[in-house]
Amino acid sequence: MIAIINYGLGNLASIKNMCKLVGIEAQITNDIKVISQASKLILPGVGHFEKGMENLHASELIPLLDELVLNKKIPVLGICLGAQLMTKHSEEGNVDGLGWVDAITVRFDQSKINGLKVPHMGWSEIHLTKTNPLWLDLLPEPRFYFVHTYHFLFENKEEISATSTYSYDFACAFQKENIFGTQFHPEKSHKFGMKVLENFNRL
Amino acid sequence: MRRIRIIPVLLLDKGGLYKTIKFKNGKYVGDPINAVKIFNEKEADELLLLDYKASVENRKPDYIKIKEIAEEAFMPMAYGGGIKNAEDAKKVFDCGFEKIVLNSILFENISLIKQIANIYGSQSVVGCIDVKKNLFGKYHVYSHSGTKNTGKDPLKWAKEIELKGVGEIILNSIDNDGTWNGYLFDLIKDISHKIDIPMIACGGAGSEEDFRKAVLAGASAVAAGSMFVFQKKEMGVLISFPSNLKITK
Numbered sequence: 001m002i003a004i005i006n007y008g009l010g011n012l013a014s015i016k017n018m019c020k021l022v023g024i025e026a027q028i029t030n031d032i033k034v035i036s037q038a039s040k041l042i043l044p045g046v047g048h049f050e051k052g053m054e055n056l057h058a059s060e061l062i063p064l065l066d067e068l069v070l071n072k073k074i075p076v077l078g079i080c081l082g083a084q085l086m087t088k089h090s091e092e093g094n095v096d097g098l099g100w101v102d103a104i105t106v107r108f109d110q111s112k113i114n115g116l117k118v119p120h121m122g123w124s125e126i127h128l129t130k131t132n133p134l135w136l137d138l139l140p141e142p143r144f145y146f147v148h149t150y151h152f153l154f155e156n157k158e159e160i161s162a163t164s165t166y167s168y169d170f171a172c173a174f175q176k177e178n179i180f181g182t183q184f185h186p187e188k189s190h191k192f193g194m195k196v197l198e199n200f201n202r203l
Numbered sequence: 204m205r206r207i208r209i210i211p212v213l214l215l216d217k218g219g220l221y222k223t224i225k226f227k228n229g230k231y232v233g234d235p236i237n238a239v240k241i242f243n244e245k246e247a248d249e250l251l252l253l254d255y256k257a258s259v260e261n262r263k264p265d266y267i268k269i270k271e272i273a274e275e276a277f278m279p280m281a282y283g284g285g286i287k288n289a290e291d292a293k294k295v296f297d298c299g300f301e302k303i304v305l306n307s308i309l310f311e312n313i314s315l316i317k318q319i320a321n322i323y324g325s326q327s328v329v330g331c332i333d334v335k336k337n338l339f340g341k342y343h344v345y346s347h348s349g350t351k352n353t354g355k356d357p358l359k360w361a362k363e364i365e366l367k368g369v370g371e372i373i374l375n376s377i378d379n380d381g382t383w384n385g386y387l388f389d390l391i392k393d394i395s396h397k398i399d400i401p402m403i404a405c406g407g408a409g410s411e412e413d414f415r416k417a418v419l420a421g422a423s424a425v426a427a428g429s430m431f432v433f434q435k436k437e438m439g440v441l442i443s444f445p446s447n448l449k450i451t452k
Binding site: 009011013018046047048081116124125143166185187 | 206207246297299300327371
């Protein structure tokens with residue numbers, strides 16, 4: 001069973017709906033017992049980084065999540081804000097994140113964006129930068145739905161698993177051992193997203 | 204090259220889907236769940252669901268119905284109609300929508316934008332601006348399904364709601380709605396270059412050419428109703444989305 005972590009932010013219903021469609025057993029929960037017994041975790045999230053961390057702290061789930069992810073190596077998928085929360089720090093609210101990957105979260109660089117509007121909102125193709133179990137059997141020219149103002153900036157480029165382009169190239173997905181993250185929304189990306197969730201479930 | 208979002212607009216009323224002309228005479232075009240299934244299959248970029256009479260009839264969103272609809276959508280979906288406070292917005296997000304659309308309520312309580320954006324982020328809050336031209340050729344913003352002239356200037360209003368924190372703006376033409384005559388290209392150009400957030404062109408699209416022209420004028424995305432629910436102008440209902448439709452910039 002996949003536990004979709006409910007910390008009060010984000011579109012949890014969408015993720016559960018797509019899991020249901022592709023036959024994945026998933027439960028939206030903030031119950032320590034349920035989360036402890038899950039075979040995998042999804043950390044969703046849409047919204048403000050500072051609010052996200054504030055809610056996570058208030059939920060008192062962080063020690064449990066650290067234990068499951070860092071020690072027990074349970075596969076975890078962060079989506080959008082959920083993935084950003086896995087970085088060390090964000091410019092959004094200027095607060096620290098979970099620090100699970102060697103990256104920070106920064107705002108789109110206005111000086112490099114050539115008049116494009118922020119947030120980056122819409123479908124963009126992604127470029128796979130390394131083999132990754134989530135990319136298995138992905139259809140050609142994979143495109144995903146993005147909506148974000150901030151993006152990951154990796155210290156350790158080895159952890160980047162895909163990039164996308166919005167005036168400039170930015171990391172849009174990462175993997176470090178059992179820790180996966182996507183800036184885009186697989187749960188809202190038709191067959192491309194279904195494949196990614198199926199692959200995650202198969203890990 | 205960026206892919207431009209092409210967004211079918213679905214007008215909801217009492218559980219059914221309708222299509223209006225100039226915001227009037229809603230014609231029944233089908234069942235919303237069936238429509239969403241078609242748009243999934245055809246891989247539409249995004250959907251916009253508007254309970255278009257909710258504010259004028261002073262109704263709350265039909266949470267049960269819209270949840271059923273959202274459960275079928277595997278693409279981003281925005282909902283508008285009857286959202287009056289942060290609690291209503293929360294319920295809509297909990298139904299499974301990515302974005303909420305605010306229009307009439309903003310003339311009573313513009314601070315609602317910030318209240319919602321602080322929790323869900325600006326990208327989740329869309330401001331819809333319905334505009335109509337008067338006899339002297341001047342555009343005014345209307346609320347309550349085009350029934351109330353607020354007297355506001357569209358550009359000033361767009362800048363005001365941007366400042367208050369909406370993440371994007373739908374510019375919707377009441378006069379062109381359902382006419383297939385094209386968008387308000389002049390106004391799209393005027394406003395989109397003076398705001399920093401994306402603008403969705405809406406109202407009047409009759410062809411792919413209109414989409415391209417709107418993008419050239421400065422729209423970040425294009426929305427259309429009639430084109431995706433009728434075969435052609437003044438022809439029968441056909442809910443569809445051309446699967447090879449792709450506009451880039």
